[in-house]
Amino acid sequence: MSNYAEKLRIPNLKETQWQILAGPVLIMLILAMMVLPLPAFLLDLLFTFNIVLSLMILLVAMFTQKTLEFSAFPTILLFSTLLRLALNIASTRIILMDGHTGASAAGKVVEAFGHFLVGGNFAIGIVVFAILIIINFMVITKGAGRIAEVGARFVLDGMPGKQMAIDADLNAGLIGEDEAKRRRSDVTQESDFYGSMDGASKFVRGDAIAGLLIMAVNVIGGLLIGMLQHDLSFGAAAETYTILTIGDGLVAQIPALIISTAAGVIVTRVSTEQDVGEQMVSQLFNNxxxxxxxxxxxxxxxxxxxxxxxxxxxxxxxxxxxxxxMRGKELEEQGSGGTQSKEGKAAAKAQADATKVSEASWSDVQMEDVLGLEVGYRLISMVDNEQSGELLTRIRGIRKKFAQEMGFLPPAVHIRDNLDLSPTRYRILLKGVEIGSGETMPERWMAINPGCAEGELPGTPCREPAFGLPAIWIDEVMREQAQILGYTVVDPSSVIATHLNHLIATHTDELFGRQETQLLLDRLAKDMPKLVEGLIPDLISLTTFHKVLQNLLAERISIRDMRTIVDTLAEFAAVQTDPDELTAQTRIRLGRAITQQWFPGTDEIQVIGMDLNLERLMIQASQNGSAIEPGIAENIIRQTEKALMQQETLGAPPVLLVNQPLRMMLSRFLRRIYPQLVVLSNLEISNNRTVRMTSMIGGQE
Known part of the structure; x- marks a missing residue:
């Protein structure tokens, strides 16, 4: 048994077994009390247990600092209500069966509550019982139920904002994935708790109504049984059965009132690091x-x-x-250099610690964030969850989409405000260096002219920061009119998000570092252990593997097909160690994906070609180790610009197709001047696709 439990990772079976059985056993006892007749002594024990249980519940509620620490309260409320009702049924049975024998027929507890608490006067007992019912039903239960209802509504309304705040902290790198999961779980449990409390408050209301009905049934039933079956007079029957009924009602309603108070304490408290007693004393007696x-x-x-x-x-x-x-205590604190509040003490201590001159340590070294976004003060609302900022959500979507498309997770974007920037300006940093900036207006919308818009709009002219398209900042009331005229209208958050997305795509290879390489390898080893077994460092070093992947990403080739990449490296690494040559072989194996990326579908491929004589000349120069002649290089640059313009006119991708030995050299040479240009080799094109040269570089002009 112990070995089986160890295999299932069930800790402390002996300690938890009784807890698992506590619920079913309690239900069985409640059902037994409803069906089986109980002796008076056992009723005394159960009534006393009910009182003790209610006091424990109230004290736990008082000492709870956060609501979720007592998340089982709605279920406990249900069980305690069923327990009281079962006791009412059991006591009613014994009162009606043996009530004629005397005041102790239902046990000493009922007798004590019926005689000692109300002096044996059934009229006073009825009044006291009615007052308890009114207090419980009309005041405490009704108020707690209303607070629970409103609290449930507010918690449910606030769930999206809390989830967004958690996602924002996760995206900003402030918390880890485990902490994010824990916080999401707390938010879900909080909503479930208040929803349960909204319904659980109805148990107490029903219990109060049931108490009135049970009292009426006991009194009327006792009169009829006493007079008809035991030949008692009306007065004797009324006094005997009414006193027993009042004692039974009081011994049930007092615990009900205590538990209702506990419910009110739970739903009315505000979560802090103090329990209810500390909150009341510290806040009520602090002035x-x-x-x-x-x-x-x-x-x-x-x-x-x-x-x-x-x-x-x-x-x-x-x-x-x-x-x-209290005043003397304040003066004493002031005289000793203290402050008047705990917050003031904490602030003074922090200031004193800040003024201390200590030795420099490694904790003073601040590493640069890989990706950063700095905003002016007017843009803070766009990155603040409390002000319904949407930019953080959009950044999270950008990172997720990038990971799905490119095959690795980019670093988190660390966002901060920068008072040195103008109020509406932002800038995007890569490893502490600015790679892009722009200006946006948080209260207006950007209408971008994609080239086909007709008409003019009133607003502030500007340039779309990602692609440099002409645009206008317009008021929100002009959105519909701008869309009718053919403008693309986006909100300020989308402007920054699009710019960030464009820059991430442009600097993909710089975002993929050794850490990302190792994380990717760990993921592969977990999902496909046989694929990477013996590859690193046996066949290829981590540095070479990283360089190959970085070469692919530099030319916007996804590394999602890691199976093909690893298989290719494993095949050629034994005879080739140059990362560039390994990259070339990998690109050939990824040819189908590369072709589909730039030429989706099965239509004819329209590309820029290169004159065969020029290719032959450049191959000879490359083999001899000589550079391209300046005249030839200038001619290639000039003709490439014309070819790119023609490709844009035709609506075709900016792709140059050359022989395999020239691909890398021309890519590095031309992409510095034309970043949008894609240089492919003839071996990277699928065999089943038709290729047509739309223009030639190196031919007659």
Missing amino acids: PRVMVLSAAIIGLLGMIPGMPNFVFLLFTCSLLGIAWW
């Missing part, structure tokens, strides 16, 4: 002026003739004494 004013008012009332002067003046002296003690 001596309140004590003095209260003492003055009660003292004036105490001097009015006919008022209870002694009691009023006693409280006046007590309040003045408390105020004097």
Whole structure:
């Protein structure tokens, strides 16, 4: 048994087994109390247990600092209500069966509550019982139920914002994935708790109504049974059965009132690091002026003739004494250099610590964030969850989409405000260096002219920061009109998000570092262990593997197909160690994906070609180790620009197709001048696709 439990990772079976059985056993006992007749002594034990249970529930609620620490309260409320109802049924049975024998027929507890608490006067007992029902039903339960209902509504309404705040902290790198999961779980549990409390409050209301009905049934049933079956007079039957019924009702309703109070404490408290008692004392008795004013008012009332002067003046002296003690404590703290509050002490301590001159340590070294976003103060609302900022959500979407498309997770974007920037300006940093900036207006919308818009719009002319398209900042009321005219209208958050997305795509290879390489390898080893077994460092070093992947990403080739990449490296690494040559072989194996990336579908491929004579000349120069002649290089640059313009006119991708030996050299040479240009080799094109040269580089102009 122990080995089986160990395999299933079930800790402390002996300790938890009784807890697992507690619920079913309690249900069985409640059902037994409803069906089986119980002796008077067992009823005494159960009534006492009910009182103890209610006191424990109230004390746990008082000492709870956060609501979720007592998340089982709605279920406990249900079980305690069923327990009271079962006790009512059991006591009703014994009262109606043996009530004629005397006041102790239903046990000593019922007798004590019926005689000692109300003096044996059934009229007083009825009044006291009715007052308890009114307090429980009309005041505590009704108020707690309303608070639970409103609390549930507010918690459910606030769930999206809390989830967004958690996602924002996760995206910003402030918390880890485990902490994010824990916080999401807390948010879900909180909503479930308040939803359960909204319904659980109905149990107490029903219990109060059931208490009134049970009392009426007991009194009427007792009169009929006493007079018809036991030949008692109306007065004797009324006094005997009513006293027993009142005792039974009081012994059930007092615990019900205590548990209702506990429910009210749970739903009315505000979650802090203090329990309810500490909150009340610290916040109610923290101002001596309140004590003095209260003492003055009660003292004036105490001097009015006919008022209870002694009691009023006693409280006046007590309040003045408390105020004097509190004031003396404040003066003592001030005299010793303290402050008047815990917050002030903490601030003073922090300031004192900040002014201390300590030795420099490695904790003073601040590493640069890989990706950063700095905003002016007017843009803070766009990255603040409390002000319904949407930019953080969009950044999270960008990172997720990038990971799905490119095959690795980019670093988190660390966002901060920068007062040195103009209020509406932002800038994007890569390893601490600015790679892009722009200006956006948080209260307006950007209408971008994609080249086909007709008409003019009133607003502030500008340039779309990602692609440099002409645009206008317009008011929100002009959105529909701008869309009718053919403009693309986006909100300010989308402007920054699009710019960030464009820059991430442009600098993909710089975002892929050795850490990302190792994380990717760990993921592969977990999902496909046989694929990477013996590859690193046996066949290829981590540095070479990283360089190959970085070469692919530099030319916007996804590394999602890691199976093909690893298989290719494993095949060629034994005979080739140059990362560039390994990259070339990998690109050939990824040819189908590369072709589909730039030429989706099965239509004809339209590319820029290169003259065969020029290719032959450049291959010979490359083999001899000589550079391209300046005249030839200038001619290639000029003709490439014309070819790119023609490709744009045709609506074709900016792709140059060359022989395999020239691909890398021309890519590095031309992409510095034309970043949008894609250089492919003839071996990287799928065999089943038709290729047509739309223009030639190196031919006659």
